[in-house]
Amino acid sequence: MIKVTDITKTYQSGDVAFQALKGVSFSINDGEFIAIMGPSGSGKSTLMHILGCLDTPTAGTYFLDHKDVSKLSDDELADIRRDKIGFVFQSFNLLPRTTALRNVMIPLIYANEPEEKREKDARAALAAAGLDERYFSHKSNQLSGGQIQRVAIARALVNNPTMILADEPTGNLDSRTGEIVLGTFQRLNEALGRTIILITHEPEVAEHADRIIIIRDGVIVSDTKNHHKRKANII
Amino acid sequence: MTIRDILHETYGALAANKVRTGLTMLGIIIGISSVIAMVAIGNGAQSSIQSSIQSIGSNLVIITPGAQKSFGGPSQGRGSAQTLTVDDGKAVQSQVSSISGIAFDVTAREQVVAAGTNTNTTITGTTPSYTTVRNVQVSDGAFFADSDVATSNKVAVIGPTVVTDLFSDGSEPVGQQIRVNGAIYTVIGVTVSKGGSGFNNADDSIYIPYTTAQHYLTGNQYLSEIDVSAATAADTTQVQNDITTLLLARHNISDPTKADFSTLNQSDIIATASSVTGTFTILLGAVAGISLLVGGIGIMNMMLTTVTERTREIGLRKAIGAKKSDINTQFLIEAIMLTVVGGIIGVILGWGISFLVTKLGIIQSTVSMSSVLLAFGVSALIGIVFGYYPARRAANLNPIDALRFE
Numbered sequence: 225m226i227k228v229t230d231i232t233k234t235y236q237s238g239d240v241a242f243q244a245l246k247g248v249s250f251s252i253n254d255g256e257f258i259a260i261m262g263p264s265g266s267g268k269s270t271l272m273h274i275l276g277c278l279d280t281p282t283a284g285t286y287f288l289d290h291k292d293v294s295k296l297s298d299d300e301l302a303d304i305r306r307d308k309i310g311f312v313f314q315s316f317n318l319l320p321r322t323t324a325l326r327n328v329m330i331p332l333i334y335a336n337e338p339e340e341k342r343e344k345d346a347r348a349a350l351a352a353a354g355l356d357e358r359y360f361s362h363k364s365n366q367l368s369g370g371q372i373q374r375v376a377i378a379r380a381l382v383n384n385p386t387m388i389l390a391d392e393p394t395g396n397l398d399s400r401t402g403e404i405v406l407g408t409f410q411r412l413n414e415a416l417g418r419t420i421i422l423i424t425h426e427p428e429v430a431e432h433a434d435r436i437i438i439i440r441d442g443v444i445v446s447d448t449k450n451h452h453k454r455k456a457n458i459i
Numbered sequence: 460m461t462i463r464d465i466l467h468e469t470y471g472a473l474a475a476n477k478v479r480t481g482l483t484m485l486g487i488i489i490g491i492s493s494v495i496a497m498v499a500i501g502n503g504a505q506s507s508i509q510s511s512i513q514s515i516g517s518n519l520v521i522i523t524p525g526a527q528k529s530f531g532g533p534s535q536g537r538g539s540a541q542t543l544t545v546d547d548g549k550a551v552q553s554q555v556s557s558i559s560g561i562a563f564d565v566t567a568r569e570q571v572v573a574a575g576t577n578t579n580t581t582i583t584g585t586t587p588s589y590t591t592v593r594n595v596q597v598s599d600g601a602f603f604a605d606s607d608v609a610t611s612n613k614v615a616v617i618g619p620t621v622v623t624d625l626f627s628d629g630s631e632p633v634g635q636q637i638r639v640n641g642a643i644y645t646v647i648g649v650t651v652s653k654g655g656s657g658f659n660n661a662d663d664s665i666y667i668p669y670t671t672a673q674h675y676l677t678g679n680q681y682l683s684e685i686d687v688s689a690a691t692a693a694d695t696t697q698v699q700n701d702i703t704t705l706l707l708a709r710h711n712i713s714d715p716t717k718a719d720f721s722t723l724n725q726s727d728i729i730a731t732a733s734s735v736t737g738t739f740t741i742l743l744g745a746v747a748g749i750s751l752l753v754g755g756i757g758i759m760n761m762m763l764t765t766v767t768e769r770t771r772e773i774g775l776r777k778a779i780g781a782k783k784s785d786i787n788t789q790f791l792i793e794a795i796m797l798t799v800v801g802g803i804i805g806v807i808l809g810w811g812i813s814f815l816v817t818k819l820g821i822i823q824s825t826v827s828m829s830s831v832l833l834a835f836g837v838s839a840l841i842g843i844v845f846g847y848y849p850a851r852r853a854a855n856l857n858p859i860d861a862l863r864f865e
Binding site for chain 2 (some may be wrong): 273276278279298299302303305306307311313316317318319320321322330331333334335336379383
């Protein structure tokens with residue numbers, strides 16, 4: 225459950241202040257699949273950083289699971305990220321020189337989970353993200369772009385987060401692999417009830433979600449249910 | 460994160476660029492091994508110099524005559540004067556306390572002739588107590604006795620160098636006869652080699668009773684040296700002072716600066732030599748310490764490069780839940796791991812070098828446990844000191860900036 229109210233973010237650079245977000249409010253229920261869409265410079269990256277607890281808003285409130293996370297310290301934010309948010313980035317998703325399995329275990333290591341639980345959960349998450357078991361012990365540089373994104377999705381899943389935040393997850397992939405990744409998100413959302421927030425600038429990608437928020441110049445210009453949800457075309 | 464996890468991550472990071480890790484570690488390895496080897500060699504030199512000083516006698520106080528002075532004429536140099544008599548020696552023996560031995564010496568340099576060969580060597584006329592006072596041992600035959608001294612017997616104990624010079628054909632020297640300055644002496648013993656070289660070589664000497672030397676070589680009643688052995692090392696200074704006082708009184712000299720003899724205290728020589736070699740060791744250690752510092756800076760350099768290179772990795776780790784302290788610990792442990800592993804290799808290498816130096820007979824080096832512990836502690840400390848700044852820099856990276864970093 226996410227509720228943001230009147231969020232603003234101002235960047236100060238010398239004497240010049242730049243307002244990236246000018247009062248944004250919305251709420252997201254558990255189990256939703258939302259796309260936040262906007263051109264570059266629209267403030268969507270800033271919004272994503274705040275939603276992902278990588279940054280705090282200048283003003284306004286952000287309730288994540290009924291807890292106000294808008295005024296937390298760096299280390300408290302790190303705890304929130306570890307326990308409640310799963311990230312999938314556009315690129316550089318995995319630690320180099322590290323196996324797929326270990327990559328997925330990293331959040332659990334930081335959470336001080338016991339070793340047996342880590343491995344069990346990581347294997348389950350990799351399976352849920354659809355990675356073939358023979359790739360589990362491959363190092364990140366031995367995996368294809370699609371496989372890397374699956375490992376990243378598994379890592380985002382493994383700590384049972386409130387939401388999975390995907391920042392342009394298909395940006396570096398060819399359209400066929402992109403479809404597979406989007407299909408994975410849809411399956412996780414529909415079959416496992418995962419809350420997914422997809423940040424993108426591509427309308428075709430956004431159309432895979434149930435609800436689309438369009439942001440421009442720091443304000444929400446539309447927040448509508450997507451009546452033409454595109455089913456990912458997995459061959 | 461458990462220690463196991465941290466070590467796992469650290470190993471992965473260090474193994475990723477083995478050449479760079481190895482080269483960085485090399486700085487620490489060279490630093491630590493040179494500290495250990497240099498200190499070991501310095502200590503070895505110190506104990507070797509001490510033992511060679513110790514070998515000339517135990518708790519020795521040496522009395523030599525002053526310079527021969529004639530009005531207006533040239534000085535003959537210290538030791539040349541005829542101021543020490545046998546009576547002086549006997550007075551020292553009877554009146555100075557804490558003396559464990561005393562030997563009277565008369566030295567001369569003479570041509571020595573044996574069957575078909577000859578050599579020029581030092582003739583030391585002395586007393587049987589010379590063996591204990593000056594640490595001379597006899598390997599073959601025996602040293603002459605007090606009775607030989609009393610009757611001025613023409614018997615000789617010869618050093619191993621003289622044996623080589625005179626009896627190179629391998630014949631048994633004991634029982635043979637040698638001729639010195641026209642008189643014939645019977646060889647009754649050979650001394651054990653003490654090593655050493657130069658003018659004061661105990662191996663290149665012939666020992667005869669001092670009375671014989673006075674009768675047949677110098678022709679007078681004077682002594683060229685009196686060797687006194689104090690009972691303990693702590694007594695040497697007192698013995699030296701008592702001797703000076705006694706001889707000044709006997710020679711009717713009131714101003715000690717005008718003394719016609721001089722005394723030399725073995726403890727002083729050892730103390731001086733020790734302080735010289737000690738300074739030398741500190742100097743060597745300091746030079747090695749500088750190389751250790753340079754090695755430490757190498758570690759910092761590598762860690763800073765690593766932090767820049769792995770900015771995105773740090774951002775990713777932070778995004779998925781790493782706290783500042785997690786990142787800080789990880790990078791600090793990496794630096795410490797580098798220096799500690801380098802330190803271990805350095806200790807082994809330094810040990811090896813000093814072992815080799817000993818094995819090759821260059822110097823009897825001794826690796827002290829304290830220098831190993833110190834080197835090890837210093838290397839860990841260098842890891843902490845030079846790893847601290849890069850680790851902090853990594854920990855303070857903003858995850859957003861780090862993720863965007865290209």
